[in-house]
Structure formats: structure tokens, C-alpha cells
Amino acid sequence: MAMTAGTGHGPKSDINMTPMIDILLVLIIIFLVITPIISKGLDTLVPQPPKDQKQQTAPDNRTVAVTIEADGSLKINQEPTSWEALGPRLDDIFKTRSERVMFVRADDSIQMDRVIRVIDIAKGAGVDKIGFITEKILLGQ
Numbered sequence: 057m058a059m060t061a062g063t064g065h066g067p068k069s070d071i072n073m074t075p076m077i078d079i080l081l082v083l084i085i086i087f088l089v090i091t092p093i094i095s096k097g098l099d100t101l102v103p104q105p106p107k108d109q110k111q112q113t114a115p116d117n118r119t120v121a122v123t124i125e126a127d128g129s130l131k132i133n134q135e136p137t138s139w140e141a142l143g144p145r146l147d148d149i150f151k152t153r154s155e156r157v158m159f160v161r162a163d164d165s166i167q168m169d170r171v172i173r174v175i176d177i178a179k180g181a182g183v184d185k186i187g188f189i190t191e192k193i194l195l196g197q
Contacts, residue, residue, distance in 0.1 A: 119159065120149055121189060122174055126163040130174075142174070146181035156182055161189035 122142070123131040130137050137145055150156050158178050162171050175186055 118153070118155070120146075120157070121159040121161055122178070124160070124162040124166050124170055124174060126165050128166070128170065139173075143177045143181055146178055146183065150182050156184040157187070158183045158185070159187045159189050 119133070121133055123134075125131065130139060130142055132142070132145060132149070146158070160171060160174055160178075178186055
């Protein structure tokens with residue numbers, strides 16, 4: 057704080073704004089430099105075509121989808137299963153996989169607690185990522 061000795065009215069105190077403006081300009085420059093470095097968006101995995109188009113292999117059954125039907129029954133990749141067998145079956149499927157990704161598809165009439173129960177069982181079986189399949193995804197919209 058600078059003080060000036062004036063005549064008559066006593067000492068006056070003024071705030072020296074120069075250091076504050078210098079700090080502000082340095083901060084603006086730092087943010088301008090850092091902003092382009094910050095990555096934006098989501099990481100995605102794009103399916104790659106086979107290296108040899110002539111060599112067609114069997115489709116990779118790495119996708120695991122659990123379907124909850126309107127009557128409450130369960131299917132793992134179109135294979136019927138029971139609620140009691142869901143956990144051990146998911147354990148068997150994911151024990152040899154490095155990618156632990158699963159999808160859940162439920163009928164519109166199913167209560168949310170059943171979907172949450174499937175997610176809980178899947179997390180107990182060691183599934184890391186769980187996605188949801190909706191009608192729009194199935195119809196390709």
C-alpha cells in the first residue's frame with residue numbers, strides 16, 4: 057500500500073494495482089496455454105475389419121448380454137438361465153476374460169429392482185462395465 061503525504065487533509069492511502077494486474081495477466085496466459093492441452097470427448101473403440109478379407113472366421117462371442125423378459129425370466133446371450141444360476145454362470149463366463157463388459161436388456165414392463173438385482177449380481181461376478189441396450193439401439197435408430 058502506498059502512502060502519500062498530502063497537504064491539509066492528512067495521509068492518503070491508495071492500493072497499488074500494478075502487482076494485481078501483473079498476476080491477472082500471468083494467470084490469463086497460463087489458462088490460454090493449458091486450454092488446448094486438455095483433451096475433450098470420450099474414448100471410443102471402433103470395430104476394425106479383418107486383416108484378411110478372404111479369411112472369414114467365426115463371429116467372436118465376446119459380447120455378453122443379459123435379457124430380462126416380461127415374465128421375469130433371464131437369458132444370457134439367448135440361453136435361458138435362472139436367477140439362482142446367474143451369478144455362477146457369469147463367474148464362469150468372465151473368469152478367463154480380460155475385458156469384463158456386459159450389457160443388460162430389459163422389457164419395458166419390468167420393474168427397476170430386477171434390473172438393479174442383475175447389475176448387483178454382475179458386479180459380484182467381477183464385471184467392470186455394464187451397459188444398457190434400449191429399443192432404439194436394437195432398431196438401429
